């Protein structure tokens with residue numbers, strides 16, 4: 001098979017870092033949620049401003065202009081600075097967490113990313129021209145600039161959404177790696193694009209409500225009218241269930257099963273997200289739109305916080321349901337491809353890893369050091385030793401044989417984990433490394449090299465096979 | 479002339495293709511990054527003077543700095559994309575080895591960015607001297623640190639696998655390399671010449687000539703300083719240093735810029751003619767130096783194993799889409815200038 005990326009042909013070793021008690025997913029997820037929230041605010045903000053500019057031009061809303069000028073300053077200060085820098089930050093963080101994943105994605109999608117970049121340029125150009133000159137321009141030019149800005153911002157969503165959705169559902173691309181557009185316009189592309197667009201509109205309207213309350217020189221009645229205008233944008237939230245269900249219907253069966261109870265954490269996060277959205281939706285539709293209530297700054301801020309919670313839950317679920325892959329069926333979370341597993345079972349997963357284990361003096365023997373190396377390469381992307389999702393918490397009560405068997409059959413233990421990719425010796429080394437930790441890290445620790453144990457390890461590994469795990473109940477859906 | 483001996487044509491077509499895009503986009507980044515570096519350095523150092531600096535140069539720089547930073551960052555995204563295709567493992571490895579040291583540039587960039595918005599606020603001039611100095615120097619320090627980090631990352635990416643492994647094992651935070659400072663100096667000091675060109679146009683456009691001498695002197699000092707650092711740096715990487723058309727282009731453009739700024743120094747006003755000539759030789763000089771910079775790295779890294787990958791990358795779809803939107807959006811950006819000019823209903827345009 002020819003590979004479109006070097007990272008899929010051979011295992012590439014990187015100097016992997018340890019994030020202490022934090023799971024790597026928490027780092028990228030934390031920044032990701034923040035970035036997505038700010039970016040969605042900017043996109044929705046662009047659309048909202050076009051609407052208000054139109055209201056101003058048609059004389060429908062006497063204070064629309066005043067609102068625009070106040071809102072735009074907030075947008076520039078937040079989105080031009082935090083949005084732009086956290087965007088670069090996402091890139092840097094992705095490299096820290098999984099250089100292989102980002103490398104594969106770049107090899108495949110660099111021209112689409114470059115296309116997205118041309119829209120960043122337009123966004124900066126139009127946005128800054130409005131920021132600097134809007135007060136000196138006629139309405140037609142103001143609207144044109146805002147349309148350029150909103151179009152560019154939304155187009156950046158258009159491009160990045162395809163690349164992100166691809167990771168979960170590569171679609172027809174999976175059978176034909178040259179079919180880039182099939183990978184881009186994949187089964188989850190449109191539901192996520194529409195869903196995110198609505199999210200953008202809701203977040204921007206909530207932020208607008210905060211700004212309206214903070215604007216000086218407005219009567220309460222003026223504020224109320226402006227807020228009700230924002231509510232027009234907010235009611236699009238009623239479409240969210242449609243896009244959400246559409247998304248759920250087209251994701252892979254195993255991914256769906258995680259959110260529908262298969263994984264407690266993912267189900268919980270999905271429910272938090274849904275619950276928060278229902279609360280916001282209820283307030284927007286019943287309170288604002290139907291009963292024409294006033295919303296004060298504090299409530300608007302609270303609703304923003306709820307929206308942030310909903311975004312956080314949604315992003316967590318989106319990241320989580322990809323497991324055990326970062327690119328479905330192409331690349332496991334730990335940067336090993338399904339094709340490489342069998343080879344690594346033979347030659348050992350870290351035999352060629354040139355990077356030494358740090359602080360080797362802390363470990364009692366070479367076998368435990370090897371185990372640490374195996375942990376670093378295969379497990380550390382999703383686990384820590386003692387912190388979040390820590391192996392000590394997960395395996396603390398297991399006996400050694402349980403450790404051996406469960407790790408050998410990792411993909412069957414939990415199908416959201418990839419198969420163990422090392423040989424019998426590496427398995428034993430990892431088991432000893434974990435057990436040594438569970439036993440309180442004594443100064444001396446015996447080397448475990450009983451041939452019978454290694455033989456048993458090998459048998460368990462062979463029994464598990466090298467294929468990913470698949471729940472029996474879903475056998476038909478694969 | 480043997481075309482195959484000229485960068486990037488000595489490489490197979492796909493590699494040359496990505497090198498071309500990389501250098502082109504990096505040059506754009508460098509131009510704006512230079513405005514930022516030169517500008518915050520000038521503003522930072524001049525904040526040490528007793529009274530708030532209200533000269534035309536300082537006002538102009540303060541006014542445009544946030545925008546220039548936004549453009550420098552946006553322009554940085556494109557070479558960041560291409561470098562990952564070109565060097566892949568080497569670039570990622572350097573990022574990972576620097577770890578916290580590398581990641582910290584993000585909060586620092588945010589702080590530096592906001593500081594420049596703050597510096598722009600008129601009321602800052604009323605604040606006490608120590609606060610003004612602190613603000614000026616802090617924003618300078620932020621961007622100086624970011625520039626330093628890119629240099630560190632670049633140098634580390636050229637090391638051998640054994641050195642990477644040793645650095646990783648040592649858990650060091652900073653990468654020790656004597657070439658860091660002279661190399662950084664090349665960009666840092668050279669930045670004044672590029673900044674001079676850009677801000678020179680801005681001042682010329684507004685018919686503000688109070689600081690013509692200051693801008694010229696800054697550019698001249700920058701040119702000399704940059705050449706001095708380049709000389710020291712060359713001594714350190716002699717084995718990899720290329721002598722060829724791009725080096726000569728860089729030197730020739732350096733000389734031409736020096737001459738033009740000297741002529742400008744003798745004049746009382748910014749000259750459109752001189753600035754036009756400078757605007758030809760300065761970017762060309764940056765192209766020359768950027769290619770030399772790349773040749774140093776290409777001599778240190780074995781790119782051959784990556785040729786097939788560059789070929790594979792070139793084979794993926796999407797370039798037509800990119801070119802289409804590149805042209806469309808470039809057109810729209812140009813149209814924005816026209817739009818603003820044609821629909822201006824405020825006071826005289828010059829006022830802005």
Ligand code: HEM
Nearest residue numbers: 088511514550551554555557558621624625628629632665
């Ligand atoms: C405004 C803040 C920034 C400053 C002052 C700055 C400065 C620099 C400097 C001095 C270099 C040359 C390093 C060397 O050759 O030794 C450089 C290179 C580069 N910069 Fe920036 N930079 C900034 C922001 C960014 C950002 C945000 C990005 C990415 C989005 C970026 C992308 C790049 C890339 C890709 C290179 C080439 C690196 C290489 O070839 O190894 N820069 N920058």
